[in-house]
Amino acid sequence: MISFNNICKIYSRNKVFYDANLSICKGDFVFLTGESGSGKTTFLRLLSGLESPDKGKIFVLNADITKHTKKELSDYRRKIGIIMQDNIFIENETVSYNTSLPLIISNDKEIHSKVSAVLNLVELDNKGNKIIKNLSAGERQRVAIARAIINKPDIILADEPTGNLDHKLSKNIIQMLIKLSKYGATVIVATHEFSLVKELKQKIININNEKLYIKE
Numbered sequence: 001m002i003s004f005n006n007i008c009k010i011y012s013r014n015k016v017f018y019d020a021n022l023s024i025c026k027g028d029f030v031f032l033t034g035e036s037g038s039g040k041t042t043f044l045r046l047l048s049g050l051e052s053p054d055k056g057k058i059f060v061l062n063a064d065i066t067k068h069t070k071k072e073l074s075d076y077r078r079k080i081g082i083i084m085q086d087n088i089f090i091e092n093e094t095v096s097y098n099t100s101l102p103l104i105i106s107n108d109k110e111i112h113s114k115v116s117a118v119l120n121l122v123e124l125d126n127k128g129n130k131i132i133k134n135l136s137a138g139e140r141q142r143v144a145i146a147r148a149i150i151n152k153p154d155i156i157l158a159d160e161p162t163g164n165l166d167h168k169l170s171k172n173i174i175q176m177l178i179k180l181s182k183y184g185a186t187v188i189v190a191t192h193e194f195s196l197v198k199e200l201k202q203k204i205i206n207i208n209n210e211k212l213y214i215k216e
């Protein structure tokens with residue numbers, strides 16, 4: 001359902017991917033690992049259509065996203081849940097409002113119940129009325145996660161989503177993402193927290209020397 005075919009991505013003199021190949025099945029949960037600077041964020045940006053490869057094809061949901069028009073790309077991006085390292089919020093609005101944004105865009109009729117369910121999952125049930133700019137880093141991160149999963153996307157991409165969280169909450173959140181994959185979402189989580197990767201025993205994509213390797 002996701003495949004990278006002969007992907008090359010080069011920033012001026014910096015080769016990030018060279019002839020990299022990979023395929024991931026629907027409903028897989030995978031950790032994305034690799035040293036700092038190896039290309040984890042670039043991989044997620046390529047997959048979310050924020051960046052195009054210099055060469056190769058990226059198939060997702062039966063289409064080559066490198067061939068998408070601007071309109072097709074924005075439709076595609078609405079179908080995936082993305083948690084990046086610098087998440088953009090409406091700072092003067094509440095946690096609930098920011099979490100509900102994907103539902104407002106898609107004109108959903110059950111905003112209230114969906115927001116409270118998802119805030120409950122990330123343990124922010126009593127923070128719905130707080131203003132975003134007053135949150136701690138860990139709380140912001142959990143709002144980003146809540147917002148990314150509220151639409152039940154087919155694909156969830158997360159770039160170091162637990163970077164600001166303690167071990168117990170990190171583990172809870174990753175376990176929650178694993179659970180979403182059991183319901184059919186394909187989930188890719190970039191991380192350098194090896195203790196969690198070891199502990200949770202999931203598939204791993206490793207980036208090494210400009211190539212992608214998958215370990216079951």
Ligand SMILES: Nc1ncnc2c1ncn2[C@@H]1O[C@H](COP(=O)(O)OP(=O)(O)O)[C@@H](O)[C@H]1O
Pocket residue numbers: 011012014016034035036037038039040041042043
């Ligand atoms: N926009 C950019 N312009 C130039 N070089 C970049 C850009 N984005 C990333 N890089 C370089 O590409 C390499 C991979 O970066 P990145 O994907 O952020 O790695 P990771 O997330 O694994 O730390 C790094 O050497 C980084 O400096």
Ligand SMILES: [Mg+2]
Pocket residue numbers: 040041042159
């Ligand atoms: Mg990164």
